[in-house]
Amino acid sequence: MDRKLTKKELLKLVEGLLSDFEVWAPAGNEKVYSFSRIEKPEEISLGYRNTVTSPKNVFFPSGETVYRLMEGRPATGEASEKPKLILGIRPCDARAFLMLDKVFGGDIEDTLYTSKRNKSLLVGIACNEPSSTCFCTSVGGGPFSTDGLDVLMVDLGDGSYLLRGLNGRGNEIISKCGSEADKASLDKAESLDRAAKEKMEISFKPPDSLESSEEYWKKKAMACMDCGICAFVCPTCHCFDLVDEGGCKKRIWDTCTFPLFTIMTSGENPREERRDRIRNRVYHKFSWFRQVHGEIACVGCGRCIASCPAGIDITELVNGNNK
Amino acid sequence: MTTEFEPKIIAFLCNWCSYAGADLAGVSRFNYKPNIRIIRVPCSGRVSPMLVLKSLAEGLDGVLVSGCHPGDCHYAEGNYHTRRRMTLLKKLLDYMGIDGRRLQLSWVSASEGKKWADVVNEAVEEVRKAGPNPFSTNTKGSSGK
Amino acid sequence: MSAIVDELRKVAAGLLKSGAVKVVIGYENEAAPRPVFLENAEDAEKLVWNDRCFHNLARYLNTTEGKAAIVAKGCDVRAVAGLIREGQVKREDVVIIGVDCAAQTESGEKLGKCLVCDCHRPEIYDHLVEDENALVEPQTDPYGDVSEIEAKPVEERLGYWLGLMERCIRCYACRQVCPLCYCKECVAEQSLPKWLPRSPDGKGNLFFHVMRAHHLAGRCVDCGECERVCPVDIPIRTINRKLIRDISELYGYKAGVELDVVPPLTTFKPDDPEDAFR
Numbered sequence: 001m002d003r004k005l006t007k008k009e010l011l012k013l014v015e016g017l018l019s020d021f022e023v024w025a026p027a028g029n030e031k032v033y034s035f036s037r038i039e040k041p042e043e044i045s046l047g048y049r050n051t052v053t054s055p056k057n058v059f060f061p062s063g064e065t066v067y068r069l070m071e072g073r074p075a076t077g078e079a080s081e082k083p084k085l086i087l088g089i090r091p092c093d094a095r096a097f098l099m100l101d102k103v104f105g106g107d108i109e110d111t112l113y114t115s116k117r118n119k120s121l122l123v124g125i126a127c128n129e130p131s132s133t134c135f136c137t138s139v140g141g142g143p144f145s146t147d148g149l150d151v152l153m154v155d156l157g158d159g160s161y162l163l164r165g166l167n168g169r170g171n172e173i174i175s176k177c178g179s180e181a182d183k184a185s186l187d188k189a190e191s192l193d194r195a196a197k198e199k200m201e202i203s204f205k206p207p208d209s210l211e212s213s214e215e216y217w218k219k220k221a222m223a224c225m226d227c228g229i230c231a232f233v234c235p236t237c238h239c240f241d242l243v244d245e246g247g248c249k250k251r252i253w254d255t256c257t258f259p260l261f262t263i264m265t266s267g268e269n270p271r272e273e274r275r276d277r278i279r280n281r282v283y284h285k286f287s288w289f290r291q292v293h294g295e296i297a298c299v300g301c302g303r304c305i306a307s308c309p310a311g312i313d314i315t316e317l318v319n320g321n322n323k
Numbered sequence: 324m325t326t327e328f329e330p331k332i333i334a335f336l337c338n339w340c341s342y343a344g345a346d347l348a349g350v351s352r353f354n355y356k357p358n359i360r361i362i363r364v365p366c367s368g369r370v371s372p373m374l375v376l377k378s379l380a381e382g383l384d385g386v387l388v389s390g391c392h393p394g395d396c397h398y399a400e401g402n403y404h405t406r407r408r409m410t411l412l413k414k415l416l417d418y419m420g421i422d423g424r425r426l427q428l429s430w431v432s433a434s435e436g437k438k439w440a441d442v443v444n445e446a447v448e449e450v451r452k453a454g455p456n457p458f459s460t461n462t463k464g465s466s467g468k
Numbered sequence: 469m470s471a472i473v474d475e476l477r478k479v480a481a482g483l484l485k486s487g488a489v490k491v492v493i494g495y496e497n498e499a500a501p502r503p504v505f506l507e508n509a510e511d512a513e514k515l516v517w518n519d520r521c522f523h524n525l526a527r528y529l530n531t532t533e534g535k536a537a538i539v540a541k542g543c544d545v546r547a548v549a550g551l552i553r554e555g556q557v558k559r560e561d562v563v564i565i566g567v568d569c570a571a572q573t574e575s576g577e578k579l580g581k582c583l584v585c586d587c588h589r590p591e592i593y594d595h596l597v598e599d600e601n602a603l604v605e606p607q608t609d610p611y612g613d614v615s616e617i618e619a620k621p622v623e624e625r626l627g628y629w630l631g632l633m634e635r636c637i638r639c640y641a642c643r644q645v646c647p648l649c650y651c652k653e654c655v656a657e658q659s660l661p662k663w664l665p666r667s668p669d670g671k672g673n674l675f676f677h678v679m680r681a682h683h684l685a686g687r688c689v690d691c692g693e694c695e696r697v698c699p700v701d702i703p704i705r706t707i708n709r710k711l712i713r714d715i716s717e718l719y720g721y722k723a724g725v726e727l728d729v730v731p732p733l734t735t736f737k738p739d740d741p742e743d744a745f746r
Contacts, residue, residue, distance in 0.1 A: 033635055052699050053700070062638070063668045194568075194634050222503070222505045223528075225527065225641070226642035226644050227641035227645065227697070228638070228640055229639050232639045233637075241666075242663075243666050245665050245666070246460050252638070252667055252668060253638070253668070260657055284491070308699035309498060309644075309693075311497070311501075334699060373655060376664065376675055376678060377663050380672075380675045398496070403736035403740070404734075406567070406736065406745065407719070407733055407736055407738055407740060408733060410719075410740075410741070410742070410744045411711060414711075414714050414744075415681060415682055415711060416566065417622065417625075418707075419625065419626075419629050419673075419677075419678050419707070420623070420625035420628065421626065427746070428744050428746065442746050446746065457626065458671045462473050
């Protein structure tokens, strides 16, 4: 189903959604840092290119109670009554959730994640203007990709939006708003899609086997400072640590780029060297995840490239000396 | 029914002066407010700023650090280091909105039982003014009892 | 090709060719400079210099092997001095290639630290790449940002900082990029004893930043790297500068300027101010 909405009609649609859903969206007038919970439609900012951090915090918060030690009970099933809806999510981030679903919803279900994720709706917005760090088309996605989305919005540039329902639930929420999309709008959306793909500055084919020499990774990792920016802004990184705090067992984000990530009680640290940590992160995304789940665990959002304080570019690491 | 907020304060006292001063206050039967919990340390220089921060992060309303008067340190210069360290920490806490009044500092010698009683009473009032610790997990504020 | 870049490359090539150093730490990539580690004299051609060479390369001094030469701005040199003063690097093991720097700019605007910079020419160096145009006077009140926050009532200050701290994701980039934060294990991550909450909520983040600032008291050289790298734009420098100003007022000390002055928190004077004590 394709509907055409004016900005005003879109705000009205959001207002209606607020009563049935817990709505998360990029908000604020300044730089948009993250997806936050929305109370009023006007808070939403759709003019951003990409948020600094990914929306993974909606289903996988940076800090979350797992078990209440003092009460002796797990904290599962404490998700809010309303299903969650992420509005204005970029296609790359929506694809990332399909990957997180495989990790948290596999044979062993992570109910903290799935209780939030189940019944959730993703209303995406297509990328008319990819950033200079974007490379989604190189890893199987695209600026207008619909993977994982229920509705895709396209900013037609003239103050109106094209909303495309992609499944039953998606169609349901947009069925009553705006008007039937005309041919001109559909054509416009198609040309925007083509233009966006052409604007993509980075393009490569991920190699089947990555560089493995120690020397290579040592050189590439020299500038890394062992911070966690790349993993914490990444929509697919999903490692966590458990800590005891305030009478609760909590899980907090963790990353293989931290030197202490693999340290054991004995003091032994199998990934003490920086080259091993960087290699691990790239291998996990571009090799091991592919072996296990059949796809690359990188959606090309480019956040790690944009935020890395040392100017490390994951596409360079992947392409090795071939580039 | 509303009851007045009773701050809970942790006090780090140096073994040689302030702890003995507090002892003297007890022996001399001076009355002072019951809001403090004392921990004896070898020297006020032993009090790492981390102890202060942890106390506040755990939800205590105030921290009192007390040592020998400058020049009287049992270890010659421990309290001189305390003086610089804690002065800066107090200013920093205030700057960050945690409220500098939550960190109370004093010099109390072994012979100053009366001063100890006064220091505690004043410290409790100062922390009371700062109010309940905003980071206490007990939302009603910690009770002094 | 500017004369500055030319000279930089010449100095670097000379040092590598003669074997005086094993590695030269500098900047590469004209469009978006980033750290580079050169081991061969021929590679000296890679070196660049412009107003976007943000990184404080002193951070890499104790992670590279062997004697190193470092391309350093005035603020970076202060960090090198700090590392030498604290015994992390030996003076004879580092060759400082100082570069006169007017300011670093982001989207055409000078960085906050550069507006108040008083070290356009490095104070300590082995080679100096001069640029007379770089020696400009500081523009603004150096502690205006600090005074502004101090003027707020205490509850408002808490709200201000908590609002910012809630954005913090604990990537620890501020700590990792800091040349003076070289502890192998940070108290933020210690579990026995567990000093501070590790949860990335307002409270945990606030205490982390208070702790970090206090550990840098008298050591922070205000190179501003913590603030630059912060992905969520927390004004971390403003926290450190509060202590920089207090220390300068109370104890008359400035970090990273002289190699033989004892840092303020490892020493004392019998008549230090003690207004805070009863």
